[in-house]
Amino acid sequence: MKLITAIVNDHDGQMVLEALNKEGFAVTKLATTGSFLKVGNMTLIIGTEDDLVQKAIDTIKSQCRRRKQVVITPAYLETAGGYATRPTEVDVGGATVFVQDIERFERI
């Protein structure tokens, strides 16, 4: 058995969780308020068979690929002496995933 810990941002988290459930993985959500990617994160833990680890990671990847997103930010315009808004690309999404060994696993 392996334990997969996935730290994903709040925005993607719910979809990651549902995608994992749909593939048959039991997921536990730890409430997190992490500073990890400078946004709200959630930490998901998944206990699974060794040969399903890749499938779980692929499922996580499918829902939270790092991507560009256009946000509207204020920009100072010297010529106009004031502020205007302009579209800016920022990175969103992504995840940190690590896999650890479980020596003993019991369902009581």
Add this chain to the structure above:
Amino acid sequence: MKLITAIVNDHDGQMVLEALNKEGFAVTKLATTGSFLKVGNMTLIIGTEDDLVQKAIDTIKSQCRRRKQVVITPAYLETAGGYATRPTEVDVGGATVFVQDIERFERI
């Protein structure tokens, strides 16, 4: 040293925690809102000596064995054209426990 992670439902959690404390185990409760058993869960982590792992698991087992519980659910009665209540057995309790190795342990 070993790390025991126990995912138990909210109902049993407080009693599991107290039973573990009474046996001398230091327990940390991680706030969880897991979807694991489709009810509210809490995740407990316990760092302990190798030869106390079985005692900790037995203590957890003693407080959250999977069991039948009778709940009152509404049932549609065709003959009466309306709803009545009837007792139904549901599964409650249970826990998921896994044990992992700790390579280094320090109390600062």
Add this chain to the structure above:
Amino acid sequence: MKLITAIVNDHDGQMVLEALNKEGFAVTKLATTGSFLKVGNMTLIIGTEDDLVQKAIDTIKSQCRRRKQVVITPAYLETAGGYATRPTEVDVGGATVFVQDIERFERI
């Protein structure tokens, strides 16, 4: 890669987190309401290279060494038939830290 889990009290936690960030460690804070040291705790997890584990632990130590603190507690005075306050030394701070192996680490 190693996973460091640090259980520190709420008072020291924010400073530990900032000190770790300043040293370049990515830290995820798990919300905890632990009974571990009989006060509110927070659990921090840090994934790091093997050769940076000692530096991370030293950073944690620097911010939450166990120490004496004087608190004012009420004391019953038999001679006066009532309560007075008196300064009492209590232990505060401290942390529990454990290090575990990470078999696979991915940043998506």
